[in-house]
Amino acid sequence: MTDHIVITGYEGYIGRRLLASALALGLTVTALGRRPPPPATHGLRWFRWDLESPVPVAALAAADGFSPIKALIHAAHQWTSARSEADDENVVGTGLLLDAARRSGIGRIVFCSSVSERMDALNRYGRIKAAIGHLLTADGEISARIGLVYGGPRQGQWGTMVALSGMVRLLPMVGIRTGVQPIHVDEVCDGLLRLALAPRLSRRVYGLAAPTPISFGEWLRLLCRIFHGRRLWVLPLPLSPILALVHMFNQLPLELHVDEERLLGLAGLPTVSCADDLAEIGLRLIAPDNRLWDEGTVRRRNLLQEGRAILRAVCGGIPSPSLLKIYVRGVERYGAGLPLALPIVALRWPLLLRAVEPVRADGELKSRLQMALVITDGGNFDGTSAYAFDGEGRIRALAGLAWVALVETLLLAFRLTFGRKGQS
Amino acid sequence: MSDHDVLVIGSGPSGVAAAWPLAEAGLSVHLVDGVLPRLARPAPDRPSLSALRQGAPGNLRHLLGERLDGLRDMKGYSPKLRSCADAAFLEGYHDGNAIASVDFQVVGTMAQGGLSNVWGAAASLFDQEDLADWPISLADLLPSYRRVVKRVGVSGSLFDDMAPIHGLDVELEPPLSLPPSSALLLERYDRRGGMPGFLLGRSRNAVLTRPREDRGACLEDMGCMWGCGVGAIYNSADDLAQLRSLPNVTVLSGLMILRLRRDEDGSVIVTGRTALGEERQLRARRVILAAGTLASTRLALDLLQKFDVPVPVLNAPAFAAGLLIPRRLGQPIPAKGFGMAQLAFRLALPGEAGKSVFGLLYDGASMAAPDLAAQMPLSRFGAKSVLRALLPGLLLALVYLPSSYSRSSASLRRSSDGIPSLEIRGGVSTEHKAAVQMAVKRMASHLRRLGAWLLPGSVSVFEPGAEVHYGGTLPMGVATTIHGELIGAPGVTLADGAIFNTLPAKHHTMTMMANADRIGRHLALEAR
Numbered sequence: 001m002t003d004h005i006v007i008t009g010y011e012g013y014i015g016r017r018l019l020a021s022a023l024a025l026g027l028t029v030t031a032l033g034r035r036p037p038p039p040a041t042h043g044l045r046w047f048r049w050d051l052e053s054p055v056p057v058a059a060l061a062a063a064d065g066f067s068p069i070k071a072l073i074h075a076a077h078q079w080t081s082a083r084s085e086a087d088d089e090n091v092v093g094t095g096l097l098l099d100a101a102r103r104s105g106i107g108r109i110v111f112c113s114s115v116s117e118r119m120d121a122l123n124r125y126g127r128i129k130a131a132i133g134h135l136l137t138a139d140g141e142i143s144a145r146i147g148l149v150y151g152g153p154r155q156g157q158w159g160t161m162v163a164l165s166g167m168v169r170l171l172p173m174v175g176i177r178t179g180v181q182p183i184h185v186d187e188v189c190d191g192l193l194r195l196a197l198a199p200r201l202s203r204r205v206y207g208l209a210a211p212t213p214i215s216f217g218e219w220l221r222l223l224c225r226i227f228h229g230r231r232l233w234v235l236p237l238p239l240s241p242i243l244a245l246v247h248m249f250n251q252l253p254l255e256l257h258v259d260e261e262r263l264l265g266l267a268g269l270p271t272v273s274c275a276d277d278l279a280e281i282g283l284r285l286i287a288p289d290n291r292l293w294d295e296g297t298v299r300r301r302n303l304l305q306e307g308r309a310i311l312r313a314v315c316g317g318i319p320s321p322s323l324l325k326i327y328v329r330g331v332e333r334y335g336a337g338l339p340l341a342l343p344i345v346a347l348r349w350p351l352l353l354r355a356v357e358p359v360r361a362d363g364e365l366k367s368r369l370q371m372a373l374v375i376t377d378g379g380n381f382d383g384t385s386a387y388a389f390d391g392e393g394r395i396r397a398l399a400g401l402a403w404v405a406l407v408e409t410l411l412l413a414f415r416l417t418f419g420r421k422g423q424s
Numbered sequence: 425m426s427d428h429d430v431l432v433i434g435s436g437p438s439g440v441a442a443a444w445p446l447a448e449a450g451l452s453v454h455l456v457d458g459v460l461p462r463l464a465r466p467a468p469d470r471p472s473l474s475a476l477r478q479g480a481p482g483n484l485r486h487l488l489g490e491r492l493d494g495l496r497d498m499k500g501y502s503p504k505l506r507s508c509a510d511a512a513f514l515e516g517y518h519d520g521n522a523i524a525s526v527d528f529q530v531v532g533t534m535a536q537g538g539l540s541n542v543w544g545a546a547a548s549l550f551d552q553e554d555l556a557d558w559p560i561s562l563a564d565l566l567p568s569y570r571r572v573v574k575r576v577g578v579s580g581s582l583f584d585d586m587a588p589i590h591g592l593d594v595e596l597e598p599p600l601s602l603p604p605s606s607a608l609l610l611e612r613y614d615r616r617g618g619m620p621g622f623l624l625g626r627s628r629n630a631v632l633t634r635p636r637e638d639r640g641a642c643l644e645d646m647g648c649m650w651g652c653g654v655g656a657i658y659n660s661a662d663d664l665a666q667l668r669s670l671p672n673v674t675v676l677s678g679l680m681i682l683r684l685r686r687d688e689d690g691s692v693i694v695t696g697r698t699a700l701g702e703e704r705q706l707r708a709r710r711v712i713l714a715a716g717t718l719a720s721t722r723l724a725l726d727l728l729q730k731f732d733v734p735v736p737v738l739n740a741p742a743f744a745a746g747l748l749i750p751r752r753l754g755q756p757i758p759a760k761g762f763g764m765a766q767l768a769f770r771l772a773l774p775g776e777a778g779k780s781v782f783g784l785l786y787d788g789a790s791m792a793a794p795d796l797a798a799q800m801p802l803s804r805f806g807a808k809s810v811l812r813a814l815l816p817g818l819l820l821a822l823v824y825l826p827s828s829y830s831r832s833s834a835s836l837r838r839s840s841d842g843i844p845s846l847e848i849r850g851g852v853s854t855e856h857k858a859a860v861q862m863a864v865k866r867m868a869s870h871l872r873r874l875g876a877w878l879l880p881g882s883v884s885v886f887e888p889g890a891e892v893h894y895g896g897t898l899p900m901g902v903a904t905t906i907h908g909e910l911i912g913a914p915g916v917t918l919a920d921g922a923i924f925n926t927l928p929a930k931h932h933t934m935t936m937m938a939n940a941d942r943i944g945r946h947l948a949l950e951a952r
Binding site for chain 2: 025193194197198199200276279280281282284313314315316323326329330333334354357359360362367369370371372373374375376377378379383385386387388389390391392393394395396397398400401403404407408411415
């Protein structure tokens, strides 16, 4: 019988993917939430629950077709509260959930926390997460401190960041030097399931975040390049006066409201050391710019334009849309994924690319030209073969070689002078 | 924890070769193999390579793979790993086996069947001279050679000058047909009646030329670099499928072995990790390590708790070179032929007593032309145009030196996660450079006389390990007994390249399998 886990918060940005991942792994799942989860073919049952309600007794009890519960992943979070921090629904509700889980003998509880978890965090969210972290006292109760989650549907904070990065060319922003530790939503799910199922864990707190932080400003610039196909300039703003201004602004009787909580969260974001944590559970993260390849349409349009030029430089003629698609998919999957900053003249007259192909140095431009060569191994764009299968005769072959030698000799001076590695 | 007579770790050629005699002797054999499935065979009705390059329907799907894995940048690796294997094939090997390397390219896979999924099928046997420094003789290996050759299916000639080098006392399938460039070279060589210090003949290939029940005969469609659709090229995953049909053989997939320990009762406890991170233990009276030289070495050194003591890693340093037969310029490109090595040669190194290099010649038309173009300092358009002219007469030589020119080593290091890692440092002897230069010069001179000219600037010397000919970390008679049992760890036997005493320039897969068969037979006899 397959492993059985409980998931709370499956309606949220992370939880939805987590539930799908668990089912795809063949686990059986008890889902606790307000609304029924999407129907699954097998191994899923649902109990109505939220952080303000007691846990249904049957939810954590043994049931036919389900093995004993191995772990509980607690991803539910209530974002709004009228209560004080000590009485916050998240803290109280999690306490009740923990009690019920302990009574049922569940040996592993994984709490979805945040890298901002600190008792002295600037924002309430970080302090609430820290308060819940203190409730995890028994063996097998683990806190997963999750970094800046990106990827998937543009919801919540992720959707806001993508929109923000493309709003203007010059973005005034606070905290742009703050280090953020991005992690893809699928990697978070993978990490949570590993934490839930690992037979033994050596620590109580695990960081699920990129071990090497990048600045928030750099992160916004990356998103702009990928999703909006252009460069973004970010203007640093001092935090304190901005907070005062935001506070005053929010007092005005306007519909627009600026979320102070998010600004505070960003400003007070600590960096967690998590390389060892990830290594222990065998989770390898992929660089965000590689993961985001399928999430930017402008980027893809620019890649198509680049592909047209690169394929023409290698093969001459006009590549078909299907070949262009193969080029784009190849760059997305096995290249840097972003369009190269090629000169506009090279996009218009692709033959010029032959004059800037570096002689020896490797680089993205060379590897994309090589990729185009591999694609055209299957034939030229006009349907002819790249090779003379029927034989072209010795004289013609020798004349062809002499012509190439002449052209390449002439090109050499340009390539040595103007050869470029090509950067995204 | 389950008990077995014998537990074999690894389903590559040596693992299955060791498992066969044990299974046939009626022992309960449990074979643990990698976490990845074998490479899928291409469609058996895949058009020939020339048809694909002339726009046959679905050509890019066949040439690049469904997921376009053929577009990966695999510079420095064998071209087969780009054209034939998917991206996942090499993934996780280093981390999973806790192997780190400096100046040494580690190539390995956790796929069922190991590297036999992508091998070049070169199937020479070692001769008495090759085994000079081994504690066993050719007579000890010959019965196993015969059995393995028969099971694998090897084609070639017993009647040309290279036949004694490849091995004579075995039963072969008829040779494959030769494409025009190779046929021309061989014809000229035969007309000269041989050349001093240089032998040329057909290559010996683990390829069927007659169909069997589960494998077809070679279609000679030139597309071998993209995988074999009919299974003519031997893959130990095919053998595994037959092995597991025996009632006393079980196969466990997806367990990454972390460590071996000996129990008080004399049995061996093997701990592995599943894909979900769960640890699992197996127990057996006898464990055969056949996980590939480096993975087996790490497990063996860890069992012996032999930290920070370097052991040698023998490898056969190699280089590649392009050759052109000017007479073939402008001629039609062959549409039919075997797509990997068609000819083999042996070249004596004068002044290097008894040392020789071993080379294979590939027809350029069967190679992935863009990989050849990648070596040219021309623009991509220029390289493509040059290849168009050269392809009919292009040959690629892959040349190997014996392991006496290698100076690589491996050490077991402690690590914070409790799983020690194997650190490999690559190196070559001080004589290596001169030997390569001499080999290039003499090869060029001999082949020129046969009408093939070395292309200037085409020689590319491989990083140690990139040739994937390595072994010799725990040699027989030194670190293991002559039957592969690890000294200091009764019950644990090594059966792969790790126990080789030397590596000649020749390909070692058939010897690795024969030696594993010999060890398996010995253990079966002992158990009886």
